[in-house]
Amino acid sequence: MSSATRNRCSGPAYHEAGHAVVAMLKGRRFRHATIVPDDGDGSLGHVYFRVLRAFDPEIWSAGDWVLDDGRKAKRLDDEVCILVAGMAAEAIYTGRRNWRGAHSDYRAAVNLASYRFRGWNDAITAYLRWQAAEAERLMTQNPLNWKWVQAVAKRLIREKTLTEANVRQTLRSLSQCTFPETVAKSVAKQPTKHPPAT
Numbered sequence: 676m677s678s679a680t681r682n683r684c685s686g687p688a689y690h691e692a693g694h695a696v697v698a699m700l701k702g703r704r705f706r707h708a709t710i711v712p713d714d715g716d717g718s719l720g721h722v723y724f725r726v727l728r729a730f731d732p733e734i735w736s737a738g739d740w741v742l743d744d745g746r747k748a749k750r751l752d753d754e755v756c757i758l759v760a761g762m763a764a765e766a767i768y769t770g771r772r773n774w775r776g777a778h779s780d781y782r783a784a785v786n787l788a789s790y791r792f793r794g795w796n797d798a799i800t801a802y803l804r805w806q807a808a809e810a811e812r813l814m815t816q817n818p819l820n821w822k823w824v825q826a827v828a829k830r831l832i833r834e835k836t837l838t839e840a841n842v843r844q845t846l847r848s849l850s851q852c853t854f855p856e857t858v859a860k861s862v863a864k865q866p867t868k869h870p871p872a873t
């Protein structure tokens with residue numbers, strides 16, 4: 676199998692595995708990760724996140740140019756990091772960045788960054804690069820974390836769809852590390868496709 680064919684088969688699996696593993700590391704809940712293509716939106720897979728009940732990207736009120744709550748800013752940073760983690764995992768695996776394949780992630784990340792920096796383009800560009808680098812760091816600085824991404828990607832290729840419990844089980848099988856069982860109280864039970872990861 677050529678490397679191009681291999682990347683076409685495995686790239687989407689690494690992409691979704693990147694979203695899922697970084698979401699786990701951030702304590703962000705999701706229902707499932709899948710590499711089943713969606714004919715409706717043309718995506719090659721997605722991670723189906725649970726809604727953050729209290730998440731409101733409108734972190735500035737009118738006329739207020741100061742972050743009113745550091746926790747909101749951190750939550751927004753986490754969301755952006757998880758969004759760009761798919762592209763970052765694919766880049767580590769294939770050796771090249773593919774923003775085109777992750778256009779809905781990119782659009783969502785730009786939207787959140789625009790709230791964060793009130794449309795200040797230089798800051799938005801630098802911030803997105805920083806979050807992409809942070810996602811890469813999270814997945815590779817500890818070699819175990821990249822093994823997690825690889826294991827989730829391989830299982831996705833075999834099974835196509837994994838629940839959050841499946842992903843947790845895969846990670847646990849590679850380590851004795853424990854993951855956050857409790858998550859922010861703001862996590863609602865009602866699921867939705869947010870953000871619309873590709």
Ligand SMILES: [Zn+2]
Pocket residue numbers: 690694758761762777780872873
């Ligand atoms: Zn994605």
